[in-house]
Amino acid sequence: MKVSVIGATGYAGEELIRLITCHPEAELVAITSESQTGTSFDTVYPHFKGICEQKLASLQDLDEITAASDVLFVALPHGHAMEVGKKLSGSSVKMIDLGADYRFTDTNVYEKWYKVPHTHPQAQAVYGLTELFRDDVKTATIVGNPGCYTTASILALAPLAQAGLVDLKNIVVDAKSGVSGAGRGLSLNAHYSETADSIKPYGIATHRHTPEIEQALQRLSGQDVLLNFTPHLVPMTRGILSTCYATMKSGVTAKQVDEAYYDLYSNEFFIRLLGRGGYPVTKNTRGSNYCDIAWHIDERTGRVIAVSAIDNLVKGAAGQAVQNMNVMFGCDETAGLKLVPVFP
Structure with a gap:
């Protein structure tokens, strides 16, 4: 190619x-x-x-x-x-x-x-979150590559939406990104002295990734979706951590939630399921195309809390784009992307 x-x-x-x-x-x-x-x-x-x-x-x-x-x-x-x-x-x-x-x-x-x-x-463009819309990508001429926050958030919530397990009009996404997500251009907000030893929210109720997440979940579920998305800037170079809160529908069991994740992702090379009770860590995906996902169930509040971690520049941008290219041209989907995360 x-x-x-x-x-x-x-x-x-x-x-x-x-x-x-x-x-x-x-x-x-x-x-x-x-x-x-x-x-x-x-x-x-x-x-x-x-x-x-x-x-x-x-x-x-x-x-x-x-x-x-x-x-x-x-x-x-x-x-x-x-x-x-x-x-x-x-x-x-x-x-x-x-x-x-x-x-x-x-x-x-x-x-x-x-x-x-x-x-x-x-x-005739298609949305290129490969794990969820692979068949569209295969025949596409133009692919809209997902955003970094959206990749992490959609992948965390997709099994719940597709299986109809949660209230799709009562979702809260709390996401955190490394400073490289702001790009390479000079900006006061990205200066070392402004970001080191600090964390701050931004774009509350107005961030442009909100409708992108809603669109994908609506397509998977066939229902209207309404969510709050709040991004945060944290003092690290790379990484996205997305913590997503959703209220389970009446009668939904922990086993059903577990099955939804394993049914959707068990055969996905770049999705690493840490299971119920796991804790994704951004450094464990650094420099790689992996997305680590875990989920917790709060019986007291009736909520499922899904957490995902990705590298914002790889799975959240360039790696996802190369994965899409591989699918578009009929290559091995993992070609050029079998990267072991960089640690420490």
Whole structure:
């Protein structure tokens, strides 16, 4: 597979290149950056010395890049991938968007939460959370890669929603992310002195990942979903920990909850079930494409508390994107992704 990365110098783009350079069936043919055009990649990221020293091209060269590619990964902020997608219309080149432009089936929802017009509503895009929507991904031309918070939260809640075990209008998601989730751009909120020895919530009741989680759970359950999602920034580089609270329906047993998780995920390579009573830890997934999931049942309140941990840059971004590419091209789904988590 001839692969190009549009927007290669952000953290997600860098992580894509790390994974692609180790992929047995992928060849990196082009990488772009509007701010670093003409610079070799290892100058921007010195740890790639001797591994990827390719020159960064510009989006102005998109026609040439497309002609040389089988698939484009677009790792740009929301609002930009749509223009790339429109230019690919009618071609055989596939696209995986790591931004939000193609995640929503209803473009009105996208416009409401992202505050920009959707200029490619006719795109036949699919939502690329592979474990849940693999059949869609197999035949897709454009894939909307899930967000990092949403990946962790949806995977934690999916068995409960699909099996109809919980009240889907009374879900609370409390999620925490490492600072790399804020991207590589300069921001006061991501400065070391602002984040070290501290934790803070943000985007309460307004975060853009809320409707993405609701959309996926609604599709799995066939019912309306309403939830509270609150993200937090914590002083670590990588990782997402999502703790999800849902009220069980009357008569639901612990055994039914256990069975829902094992029925859905027992054959999923990248889902590691820690079982009822387990405790996922972000460091145990660091640098890998794994998602660790456990659940607890509070008999006193009638709630199930599902917890998941992922690496926000791998399973929450680049690793999920490569997993989608593998499925789209009929490769081994784990190709290039059998990464042992980095510890300590």
